[in-house]
Amino acid sequence: MAYVATRGGERAIEQSQRLYRAEMGAITPERVAETRRALPYLIDRLMGEASLYDEDLAALALAQTGGELYEAVLLLRAWRTTQPRLQVADPVTQDSLLTHRRISAAFKDIPGGQILGPTLDYSHRILETAVLSGETHSPDPVTPADTPAPAQHPSVAAWQADNDLLTAPEPDRTTGNDIPDVTREPLLFPAKRAHTLQSLARAETGGVLALGYAAQRGYGQAHPTVNELRLGEAEIQVRHPRGTMFSAGRVKISTAEVVSKQGAELGLGFSATLGWNEVKVIAAATLDLNADGAEKGSPTEEEFFLYHTEGVESSGFCNHFKLPHYVTFQSSLDAMRDAKAKKAQQTRTPEPAE
Amino acid sequence: MSLKSLTRDWEPMSYGFLDASAKREIRRKMLKAIAVPGCQMPYASREVPMARGWGTGGLQISCTLLNPKTKVKVIDQGADDSVNAASIRRFLARVSGAPTTLDTLEADLIQSRHRIPEEKLRDNQVLVLQVPNPEPLRPVQPNMSIARQMHADADYGRMWLQLYEQILRAGRVMQGASYPSLVNGRFVMTPSPIPRWDVPKLHMAKHLTILSAGREKRLHAVPPFTRVEPLVFDDVPYRVEEHGALTCTRSGARGFFMNEIPQDDGSSAFEISDSEYGVKTLRQRDGEAVTFGDTWYKHGEMAQ
Numbered sequence: 243m244a245y246v247a248t249r250g251g252e253r254a255i256e257q258s259q260r261l262y263r264a265e266m267g268a269i270t271p272e273r274v275a276e277t278r279r280a281l282p283y284l285i286d287r288l289m290g291e292a293s294l295y296d297e298d299l300a301a302l303a304l305a306q307t308g309g310e311l312y313e314a315v316l317l318l319r320a321w322r323t324t325q326p327r328l329q330v331a332d333p334v335t336q337d338s339l340l341t342h343r344r345i346s347a348a349f350k351d352i353p354g355g356q357i358l359g360p361t362l363d364y365s366h367r368i369l370e371t372a373v374l375s376g377e378t379h380s381p382d383p384v385t386p387a388d389t390p391a392p393a394q395h396p397s398v399a400a401w402q403a404d405n406d407l408l409t410a411p412e413p414d415r416t417t418g419n420d421i422p423d424v425t426r427e428p429l430l431f432p433a434k435r436a437h438t439l440q441s442l443a444r445a446e447t448g449g450v451l452a453l454g455y456a457a458q459r460g461y462g463q464a465h466p467t468v469n470e471l472r473l474g475e476a477e478i479q480v481r482h483p484r485g486t487m488f489s490a491g492r493v494k495i496s497t498a499e500v501v502s503k504q505g506a507e508l509g510l511g512f513s514a515t516l517g518w519n520e521v522k523v524i525a526a527a528t529l530d531l532n533a534d535g536a537e538k539g540s541p542t543e544e545e546f547f548l549y550h551t552e553g554v555e556s557s558g559f560c561n562h563f564k565l566p567h568y569v570t571f572q573s574s575l576d577a578m579r580d581a582k583a584k585k586a587q588q589t590r591t592p593e594p595a596e
Numbered sequence: 597m598s599l600k601s602l603t604r605d606w607e608p609m610s611y612g613f614l615d616a617s618a619k620r621e622i623r624r625k626m627l628k629a630i631a632v633p634g635c636q637m638p639y640a641s642r643e644v645p646m647a648r649g650w651g652t653g654g655l656q657i658s659c660t661l662l663n664p665k666t667k668v669k670v671i672d673q674g675a676d677d678s679v680n681a682a683s684i685r686r687f688l689a690r691v692s693g694a695p696t697t698l699d700t701l702e703a704d705l706i707q708s709r710h711r712i713p714e715e716k717l718r719d720n721q722v723l724v725l726q727v728p729n730p731e732p733l734r735p736v737q738p739n740m741s742i743a744r745q746m747h748a749d750a751d752y753g754r755m756w757l758q759l760y761e762q763i764l765r766a767g768r769v770m771q772g773a774s775y776p777s778l779v780n781g782r783f784v785m786t787p788s789p790i791p792r793w794d795v796p797k798l799h800m801a802k803h804l805t806i807l808s809a810g811r812e813k814r815l816h817a818v819p820p821f822t823r824v825e826p827l828v829f830d831d832v833p834y835r836v837e838e839h840g841a842l843t844c845t846r847s848g849a850r851g852f853f854m855n856e857i858p859q860d861d862g863s864s865a866f867e868i869s870d871s872e873y874g875v876k877t878l879r880q881r882d883g884e885a886v887t888f889g890d891t892w893y894k895h896g897e898m899a900q
Contacts, residue, residue, distance in 0.1 A: 252682045252683075252686060254679060255679055255682060255683055316643065316645075316647060317645075319643040320643045320644060320645045322643070323615075323618070323642040323643045323644075324609065324610060324613070324614070324615050324642075326603060326615070328599070328602075328603065425640065425642070426617065426621075426640050427640050428638030428639055428640055428641070428813050429638075429813065430638055430741070431740065431741035432741070483597045483598070483599065483602060484597060538739050538742065539738065539739055545739060545740060545741055549740075554643060554647075554648055555648045555649075555811045557647070557648075558647035558648025558649040558650065558652075558811060559648055559649035559728070559811055560649075561647055561649065561650075562647065562648075562649030562650050562728070565650065565672070565680055565709075566672065566673050566678060567673075567710075567789075568673055568855055568856075569673045569674065569710040569711055569773060569789070569790070569791055569853075569855075569869060570710060570772060570773040570774070570789045570791070571772075572791065572837065572853075572854075572855065572856055572869075573772035573773040573789075573791040573792060573793075573837055574772035574773070575772075575856070576772070576837040576838060576839075577768065577769070577770050577771070577772050578770075580768060580835075580838070581766040581767055581768050581770065584766075584767040584768060585766075585767065588767070
């Protein structure tokens with residue numbers, strides 16, 4: 243309880259951060275640029291979980307945290323939350339997406355065609371160890387198709403709705419600032435549809451996968467068929483204060499539709515996120531598919547999976563157990579010791595039989 | 597019209613870190629919480645530059661209440677010198693320019709994790725308690741939406757049953773910290789994981805207490821002069837930790853909540869948990885002129 247203890251604490255904090263960063267060395271503009279260039283899928287995952295589309299900031303967050311993903315997401319979220327919202331973009335429709343990859347497991351062929359696009363799905367997972375002995379591994383160049391695939395495609399669910407296989411969800415006509423924003427309002431249950439989809443979009447990939455996988459293994463009622471998985475780019479259309487519409491650029495997004503037989507109709511689960519992250523949207527769409535009517539407290543119930551896939555909250559809380567808890571612990575010890583003493587006393591002086 | 601006329605000049609950070617819309621929401625929710633004592637008010641709970649579970653709820657309240665003249669004290673487990681308390685204090689001072697203090701008597705705003713200082717708080721002081729879990733019903737109902745309905749119905753039967761079961765099984769109420777308490781005769785709240793020792797300090801207190809859970813996005817309040825009654829049966833009185841007769845081995849302070857320090861010889865030594873009260877005691881022993889405030893506990897007993 244020395245007088246200098248406070249300063250000592252602050253010094254310890256400072257030094258512990260230096261120790262953490264010492265191993266990473268200097269963060270240079272080149273390092274950030276290289277991180278962005280070399281790790282696009284990690285950047286995508288990060289941008290999705292941060293719900294902030296900025297590849298440079300995401301690369302900076304990775305460089306600044308040495309790749310500690312939870313820390314990197316928190317850095318971006320804390321930055322994002324203080325930024326003013328200047329504009330809300332126009333809604334993006336599925337058939338307006340500039341599509342890079344689009345596959346359906348439901349039909350052999352689909353209107354608009356299957357587009358394999360960029361994927362490691364069929365790669366043989368063999369390490370290029372030669373690189374470690376000094377060789378450079380350059381990917382073989384892509385041979386373009388004779389006829390390029392069309393850039394835009396309708397959704398498979400739209401075809402199914404036309405053919406009376408499923409009831410398409412009622413289109414939500416809400417626009418602009420009237421769209422409920424889960425980052426500016428509390429999440430309450432039953433959740434607004436917008437809050438559910440937004441929460442899933444920024445959920446932690448591993449968490450969504452764990453619970454989505456649980457549902458897929460049988461803890462959910464609905465076995466998903468991937469109706470359509472899509473990687474694309476969405477045009478961000480915003481209105482200038484003068485009234486003219488203009489494009490603020492394109493963002494990479496992933497979407498998944500999964501369906502399952504529910505009586506005579508197909509049930510539909512949907513998810514979309516910023517960046518290309520296939521596992522996340524398939525798992526999230528599975529949860530969405532299973533949420534309707536799920537039992538309270540089951541892993542496929544909305545409240546359960548939305549709370550427990552929020553990465554900033556879950557990782558922060560898990561980490562907080564490192565903080566001192568000696569007051570609460572002391573309080574428990576007091577009750578335990580007293581209960582023990584009471585028990586000992588009782589065995590010494592047994593109550594007379596009635 | 598240009599973008600420039602619609603927005604303010606870019607600044608890297610707002611005053612007090614949070615932007616105006618976040619502060620406005622928190623002010624409104626605090627007013628509601630004060631109007632309905634003990635009732636949990638959901639709020640958006642923005643991300644702050646600290647990890648969830650590390651005091652982000654308390655931090656958002658402090659950031660909203662601070663001005664450059666507010667004297668801030670931050671404690672964790674009773675201690676000003678704990679690393680996380682030091683970190684939060686430095687952050688608050690950095691984003692607001694507010695002066696800081698370690699002395700409970702000098703503070704205008706006290707952000708605390710798991711303790712209420714031993715010196716009585718005045719009517720012009722605000723206590724902000726960090727809350728990990730705002731829901732006292734969690735042990736009997738983990739589902740937030742159902743628990744919310746139970747509060748609305750004042751359906752606390754399972755809380756009583758839980759206490760009764762503990763008495764039956766262990767011979768006493770086993771709840772350690774976070775003792776569920778009835779506020780203003782209506783809402784059962786968690787007082788946050790303060791020890792049972794501290795709960796009576798909230799009853800009819802002069803100061804305002806705001807309890808805020810950042811991760812769980814809920815805040816509640818105990819306004820000044822509000823009844824806070826721990827849930828107890830008529831024939832099983834409320835019992836605080838048996839610390840009234842303990843003496844701090846470093847400062848000699850006696851009759852306050854202590855930290856137990858296991859010793860090599862198998863025994864235990866005790867140190868006062870309210871670290872600044874201990875420092876004051878040491879200073880007085882060294883002959884310095886020190887002002888002690890009135891304490892809630894006198895000679896180890898809660899003053900009636």
